[in-house]
Amino acid sequence: MARIAVGFAFGAIKKIQFDPCCPWKDAVVADTKDIPGENCVATIEADQPLLAPGRVMHPMEPILLVAHPDRNKVWQAARHVQITYEERDPVLTIEESLARKQLLRGTDNVFKEYLIERGSVKDGFLEAAHIVEGEYRTPPQEHAYIEPNGMAAWVEENGAIVVAGSMQCPYYVQKALKRIFPGRNIRVIQAVTGGAFGGKEDYPSMLAGHVALLALKSRKPVKMLYDRSEDMAATTKRHPSIVRHRTGLTKDGRLTAQDIDIVFDGGAYITLSPVVLSRGTLHATGPYACPNVRVRSRAVATNTPPNGAFRGFGAPQTLFAVEAHWEKIAQETGLDPLKLRRRNLVKEGSVMATGQVLKESVSASEALERCVARASYEAARLSHASVNRKPGPVWKGMGLALVHHGPGFTGSGEVMLASRAAVALNRDGMVSVLAATTEMGQGEATVLTQIVAETLGLDMSLVRVETPDTAKVPNSGPTVASRTTMIIGNILMKASLKLKDKVAKELGAFPTTAKGLKAAGRKLCAKGPLHFEEEYQKPPEIVWNEAAYKGDAYGVYGYEAIIVDLSxxxxxxxxxxxxxxxxxxxxRAIHPDLVRGQIAGGTVQGLGWALTENxxxxxxxxxxxxxxxxxxxxxxxxxxxxxDIIENPYPRGPYGAKGIGELPHNAPAPAVVAAVRQATGLxxxxxxxxxxKICHGMLMKKGRTS
Amino acid sequence: MKVLRPRSADEALRLFSENPLALPFSGGTDLMVAWNMGSLNGKPVLDLSAIREWIGIRKMPGGLAVGALTTHAELRDHPEIRRNFPLLAAACAAVGSVQIQNRGTLGGNIANASPAGDTFPALAVYEARVRTISRHGRRNIPFLHMFAGVKKTALNQTELIEAVELPFLHAKPARQVFRKVGTRAAQAISKTVAAGLVWLEKGGAIKEFRFALGSMAPTVRRLAAAEAFLKGRTPSSSAIETAAGLLTKDVHPIDDFRSTAEYRLEVSRNILRSFLGT
Incomplete structure (x- = not known):
């Protein structure tokens, strides 16, 4: 099947005509009139239509859907649809949106805004010996997962709609489909997924709506697989950002004020922008303690495809700004970027901008010092400086960055998700893990198996992980936000302990051999599996006030220092x-090789964003x-x-684990900027x-243009 | 899908004249991409890969003849190419990736006529000739005359590339350079790609200078103005700077989504400066 879009950014659809010379009789065409329920792809709000209702807000917006038994004929048919439209001047950049070139949303084009205030930045600037300002910009980024987005749907005899495809969040897809197809039973199955990085968090709901609509209309199974070019053009990207910093420091480099203004480009619809912006806002100060902070942030509308989730979820953008800003501060004050970080980094007892007191597992200093020592940072910087003074093929540079990341949903997110997961002893003597958490190459199936096996005292071979299928597994929430090991792992640990207790009560002790488990299964599971399902319980000491935007934004943070050495x-x-x-x-590294895989992969993905992905x-x-x-x-x-893995245990995570998936993506870009500055002076x-950009900068320095 | 697979040159020419719309196919590394994007659907394919007489590197009087179906990998590793035409060997080692070098052929690369063809500057400074064949006979086309524009060659309809002739250099050059500037370490399309040869007089003056750039104009270019200017001159820094300034007489780089005109020009000049400067 094919999705028809007109390719202009903003305007009204006047007329749709089907060229009569095309053999339409085998094709099935769906439009907005075929949608039984709401014409929306519900995420946080329901503002994004499944099919454009008479006007388009971005060039890749779907207008019509065509299915045909022959793939080549779909494309032929798609070329025989003529759409007459009235194009309006589109809003294409953050600046144009803020200037209200056109009103795309409300009265100001702002999807969402936040404000964090602590102390008084005014007083902080009065106290400052140095005040340094800077502006930092980041581009969109493509996820570049292995297979493009793809989905299949069919209608069962009982009227149930089944969709299967590449996705991160089966229950998000189910929730969206329920509003499009009210009253129908909806079953969602995750197919083998080769990477997502956030790119399969919300878009699969759109695709599922499309295939389900055509399956319902044609009464045949329908499949839609984007090719790479369509996937890159139509699906979500990392939000582009502009972040401005105004920073006050004492003479010796202690922060007195951080005044930060953030704008994210949300694209044409709100989708996940409020939560991406929230995480970006909460990480904007970096892992530093400053008594006077103001962070103002906005996500704005443009006529581009909606931007969405991407590993780090807003934090890489704002952490890039705060970390690169240390270089600006160093440039203007002569203070050393390493010493500046040492002076200001958070420690146990430090207070974040939201008033959160960091009580445990705070490793900013340890991460920084270990990284500096392993890289021989100070000696290498000196040696590079001397290389750069002499002729040679390259200039050398070394730069560092220090970042944090709050694993799990922001603020009250985990409470609202109320995730559920279960373990079960089966009649065949195997223990099942039942969770909607999806494996996509990150290794969750291994890690969750380890946690359950360890808790039960079993060999991993006796534990199996059920396929994420809404007919089989409870709603454990989305597989996003570095939450799987920490949040779902914890729920499964609790469920495992209940299973262990129950079996021990019945049999005297929990068996730990295959033979013993088989016997237990036969004895205890005659009427079905022995099933223990648990729900997320918020630790009572973690308190967040959503209305005031104050308190414990995250239960804990992971920390990473990075040093990039380049030529x-x-x-x-x-x-x-x-x-x-x-x-x-x-x-705690539950599986050290998988942890290293996450760090290495996130680092290279971050380097791509920093250096080549344009x-x-x-x-x-x-x-x-x-x-x-x-x-x-x-x-x-x-x-x-x-x-280098540091294990500073978090008592509320399973075996001390904190999330790791996103943290490594936060770090590389500002370290690259710092290293390039040492190498080139730019x-x-x-x-x-x-x-x-380096070439242009060097030409400017020489006062020469080509 | 109609695939024609001739076993000999004669059969290829006959099939091509019977199917003038067929797409000649050798390694297919670029053609497959276009095919996948749907732009060539429905056209017959003339698969040349079974024509053995067009594969391999042979000696000829005064030079080497490279069969059109010789892969970049064979050229990259061939001892005679490495000895006599090291810039071509280096260029073949910089094409795409090892996989593309294994499949892609020199004849296919030329017929594809990309402005960014990585082997073209080397072939231009070696003053290669392209030997073509059709039912009307053979032609010997000087390399720089092979290209008519972006993705356009001087080939007539139903004419095929048979071989590339490389004349031996009259003397060993004093210095030589090949430099590809791409977007990443592998699988990169060039932003600029350069090849240069220089011969010096005993006193240090330039006897002959050849320099070619790819990705800097719709087709590969020799720097005729800079070459003529430097002939007979000592490569002083002011002479080099004048030569660098003369680049724009022969190349016209553009801004596109791979790079900027400013960057392409400045980096090409830097390569020239460094090559001539000690």
Missing amino acids: VDRLTYEVKVDRVFTSTDVG AVFSRGSMANSQFTNYVIPTFADAPAMDL LITELPVLPE
Whole structure:
């Protein structure tokens, strides 16, 4: 099947005509009139239509759907639809949106705004010996998962709609479909998924709505698989951002005030922007203690495809700004970026901007010091400076960054999700893990198996993980936000303990051998599996006030320091990352190799965002929606990596674990900017740090333009 | 889908004249991408890969003849190519990735006529000739005359590339350079790609200078103005700077989503400066 869009960014659809020379009789066409319920793809709000209702808000917005038994004929048919439209001048940038070039949302184009205030920034600036201002910009980023978005749907004899496909969040898809197809039984099955990184958090709901609508109309199974180019052009990207900092410091570099203004480009519909912005806002100060803070943030509407979830979820954008800003501060004050961080980083007892007191598992200092020592940072910086003074093929630079990340949903998110997961002893003597948590290459099936096996005292081979299928597993919430190990792992641990107690009560002791479990299964599960389901329980000492936006924004934070060592070619300005050092606090590494996999992968993905991934948009559409021209790093670009795991246990995580999935993506970009500054003397404040920008900067320095 | 698979050159020419709309296919590394995007659907394919007489590197009087179906990998590793035409070997090692080098052929690369063809600057400074064949006979086309524009060659309809002839250099150059500037370490399309040769007089003056750039104009270009200017001159820093300034006489880089005109020009100049400067 194909999705028909008109390719203009903003305007009204006047007329749709079907060319009579096309053989339409085998094709099935669906439009808004075929939608039995609401024409929406519900996420936080229901503002995004499933099919454009008479007007389009971005160039990839679907208008019609066509299905045909022959794939080639679908495309033929799609070319025979003529859409007459009235195009309006679109809003394509954050600046145009703030200037209200057109009103796309409310009276100001703002989807959502937040304000955090602590102390008085006014007083903080009065106290300051230095005041430094800077502006930082980040581009959209494509997830580049293995397979593009794809979905299949069919209607069962009893009228139930079944959809299966590549996705992160089966229950999100189910929730969205229930509003489109009210009164129908909806079953959602996750197919094998090769990566998502947030890119399969909300878009699969759209795709599922499309295939289900055609399946219902045609009464046949319908499949829709985007090719790479369509996937890149139509699906979500990381929110582009502009972040401005105004910072007050004492003479010796202690923070007196941080005044931060954040704007994210949300795209045409609100989708996940409020929560992405929330996380970005809450991480905007970096892992530093400052008595006077003001963070103001807004997400605004533009006529581009909606931006969405991407590993880090708003935090990489704002952490890039605060970390790169240390370089600006160093440039203007002469203070050393390492000393500045040492002076200001959070420790146990530090207070965050929301008033949150950090009580435990605070490793900012340990991460920084271990990383600095492993990289011989100070000696290497001196040696690079001397290399750069002499002739040679490259300039060398080393830069660092220190970041944090709150695992799990922000604020009251986990309470509202009320996730459920279960373990069961089956008649065949195997223990099942029942969760809607999806495996997509990150290793959750392994880690959850480990947690359950460890808690029950079993070999991992005696535990199996059920396929995420809404007909089989409870709603454990989405597989996002670095929450699986910490939140779902914990629920499963509790459920396992209940199972263990029950079996021990019945049999005297919980068997730990295959033989013993088989006997237990036969004895206790004659009428069905022995099933224990648990729900997330908020630790009472973690308190968040959503209305006031104050309190414990996250139960705990992970910390990472990174040092990037790179060379810049003196002829071509190409940047080669030679080595990366990371020191990462994960609480407890349940599976150290998988943890290293997350750190290495997040680091390379972050380096891509920092250096080469340049999504070019033209009239609201991605102009380089192919891997040839949207340049992600290859294995040949990946640097040597020294991955140092710190285990500073978090008592409320399973076996002390904190989430790890997103943290490593927060760190590389500002460290690259710092290293390029040492190598070239240029402070580049807009990602990606392309050789073209270095070249331009060098020409400006020489007072010369080509 | 109609695939024609000739076993000999004669059969290929006959099939091509019978099916003039067929797409000649050798390694397919670029053609497959276009095919997948749907832009070529419905056209017959003339698969040349079974024509053995067009594969391999042979000696000829005064040079080497490279069969059109010779892969980049074979060229990259061939001892005679490495000895006599090291810039071509280096260029073949910089094409795409090892997988593309294994499949992609020199003839296919030329017929594809991308402005960013990585082997083209080397072939231009080696003054290669492209030997073509059709039912009307053979032609020997100087390499720079092979291209008519972006993705356009001088080939007539139903004419195929048979071989590329590489004349041996009259003398060993004093210095030589190949440099590809791509978007990443592998699988990269060039932003600029350069090849240069220089011969010096005993006193240090430039006897002959050849320099070619790819991705800097719709087709590969020799720097005729800079080459003529430097002939007979000592490569002083002011002479080099004048030569660098003359680049825009022969190349016209553009801004696109891979790079900027400013970058392409400055980096090409830097490569030239560094090559001539010690």
